[in-house]
Amino acid sequence: MWSYLSGDSAAQSPPDRTVTSLPLSAAGSFDEHFQGQTFEVTDEELCIIRAEIALKYPDELSYLSPAYIKSVASKPYSKDPKIRRPLTYTIEKLCSLMEWRVESDAVNVHDLVDIAKLGEVEAKAKGISGERYEDACKLAITMNNNSIYVHGYDKEGRPIIWLRTERKPWLLNDVKAEVNLHIIFSDIAISFMPPGVTDFVVVADSTTPPPPSPGFLISTLKGLVRGYPDRLKMLYTAPLGSVISTVLNLLLPLMPGALSTKLKLMNEKTEMEVVLVDVLENGHADVPNFFNGPSNHDKFYPSEGIGEDMDVEALGNGMLMFDWDGMKKRQQRMKEAWIAKNGNESD
Numbered sequence: 640m641w642s643y644l645s646g647d648s649a650a651q652s653p654p655d656r657t658v659t660s661l662p663l664s665a666a667g668s669f670d671e672h673f674q675g676q677t678f679e680v681t682d683e684e685l686c687i688i689r690a691e692i693a694l695k696y697p698d699e700l701s702y703l704s705p706a707y708i709k710s711v712a713s714k715p716y717s718k719d720p721k722i723r724r725p726l727t728y729t730i731e732k733l734c735s736l737m738e739w740r741v742e743s744d745a746v747n748v749h750d751l752v753d754i755a756k757l758g759e760v761e762a763k764a765k766g767i768s769g770e771r772y773e774d775a776c777k778l779a780i781t782m783n784n785n786s787i788y789v790h791g792y793d794k795e796g797r798p799i800i801w802l803r804t805e806r807k808p809w810l811l812n813d814v815k816a817e818v819n820l821h822i823i824f825s826d827i828a829i830s831f832m833p834p835g836v837t838d839f840v841v842v843a844d845s846t847t848p849p850p851p852s853p854g855f856l857i858s859t860l861k862g863l864v865r866g867y868p869d870r871l872k873m874l875y876t877a878p879l880g881s882v883i884s885t886v887l888n889l890l891l892p893l894m895p896g897a898l899s900t901k902l903k904l905m906n907e908k909t910e911m912e913v914v915l916v917d918v919l920e921n922g923h924a925d926v927p928n929f930f931n932g933p934s935n936h937d938k939f940y941p942s943e944g945i946g947e948d949m950d951v952e953a954l955g956n957g958m959l960m961f962d963w964d965g966m967k968k969r970q971q972r973m974k975e976a977w978i979a980k981n982g983n984e985s986d
Contacts, residue, residue, distance in 0.1 A: 677713040678723035685709055691730045696737040699746065703733060710837040711869050717897070732868055739866040745822045748778075752823065752963055755779035756955030777816040778823075779958035784808075785940035787820060788961075789828050789970055792920045792977050796836045797872055798828040798970070799919070803929070804848035806942055811852040818858050825867055831970045833978050838869065840918065843876035844908075844929050853889060860890055864898070871898070875914060877905035877930075920977065939965065 688708055693700050712729040716722050724732075740746050754767055754775035762772045786806035791799045811817055828839040863871065891899065905911050912931045919925035926932025938948045939962055945951060950965030 676715055676720070677710075678715070680709045680712045680723075684712065684726060687726060688712060688730055688733065692733055692737065695734060699737055699740065702737075702740075704832075704837070706835050707837040707869075708733065714869060717895070735865055736868060739862070743818070743822065743862065743866065745826070745866065748819045748822055749826065751775040751778045751819065752782075752959065754957070755782075755959040756953075756957045758956040761956060774816070774819075776958045777813050778819050779961070781813070781816045781820045782959065782961035782963075785942065785961060787824050788936075788940050788966055789824055789831065790936060790939070790966070791925055791970075791973055792833075793840050793872075793918050794920055796833040796920075796977050796981060798831050798836075798839045800824055800828050800839055800841045801927070801936065802841060802843040802876075803846075804843065805846045807849050809849045811849065811855055814852065814854045814858060817852075817855055818862065821859060822862065822866070825870070827967070827970075829870070831967075831974050833974055833981075834983055838872040840872050841874040842911075842915070842918075843874065845876045845878060845880075846908075846929075856886065856889060857893070860893060864895060871901055873901050873903060873918075875903045875905070875911060875918070877908050877911035879904055879906050939969070 685705055685708060689700065689703075689705075692703065708729075711733060712724060712726070714724055716724045716728065751771075751774055754762060754772060755778060757765070757767070757772075757775075759772065762775075784806045786803050787800065789798055789800055793799060825839070832839070903914070905914065908930055912926055915926045915930060915932070916923050923932060925934055927934045927936045929936070937946065939946045945954075945960060946962060948965075949962040950968065953964035954960065954962075
């Protein structure tokens with residue numbers, strides 16, 4: 640969800656292959672000693688949390704898997720990281736998540752993808768309003784540049800969201816459509832998590848990004864904190880440059896301390912290549928060619944037009960040119976392969 644958390648790459652002397660990262664500090668910083676620590680959550684406590692959420696959001700409870708609820712409840716309490724989050728805090732946090740999904744219309748935004756496959760005449764015949772169709776077309780425009788997609792897993796079965804900032808428009812004219820874009824791909828990553836997996840990884844190629852949009856940055860940060868708590872395992876981005884300073888100066892004072900520890904910012908793409916070998920499920924074989932690896936993402940997600948291996952028949956007659964159905968089919972195959980290799984952990 641952090642496509643503008645990036646900067647341009649300045650010309651520098653050739654780097655060695657030692658991975659470095661930019662040190663971060665945020666308001667209310669989280670003690671690193673407690674980072675990654677979890678506490679036990681009993682099945683009885685899980686039932687209590689689910690029951691409380693179901694009272695307010697009975698139709699949306701299935702969005703929160705038991706494994707995810709336990710994951711949120713198991714984290715150290717920010718006010719006293721030596722203890723677990725109180726149940727009341729976890730319930731409030733998850734209810735706030737559900738409330739945000741209603742307020743942001745995240746519960747309905749996925750319908751826009753199917754609408755974007757329709758021509759205008761088809762949409763009218765189906766009773767879709769002109770305003771709704773326009774929103775779908777705006778979303779399709781943000782998808783068609785293939786600047787964000789879900790592809791593959793890390794070694795722990797976490798889906799990978801890939802961001803390619805050089806494909807973003809230089810001026811962001813529609814913040815709502817861009818926010819909807821990141822909601823959709825975050826939710827798709829969640830939907831393809833193997834059982835027991837509760838978070839995702841973001842990898843950003845931050846070559847020649849557009850100028851940061853404050854409105855989008857704030858909306859995205861709010862969405863990540865409130866709408867996707869404990870969903871981001873790690874964000875890796877390279878290369879870095881001057882724009883990152885502006886972005887971080889804006890976001891760090893607003894960012895929970897624990898979140899800032901999940902950002903790994905690398906100066907050069909060669910550093911990212913080394914990191915991804917250890918992160919991605921199949922090591923070097925999964926490193927994409929834009930990070931000096933052998934995997935060609937552009938055959939599915941080109942900078943423009945239709946990729947050579949896209950599921951063209953599923954595109955429909957509308958504005959959408961992004962390979963939505965093909966992406967989901969590929970991710971499902973990779974999910975099944977990961978489960979076959981690693982086992983199916985029960986929720």
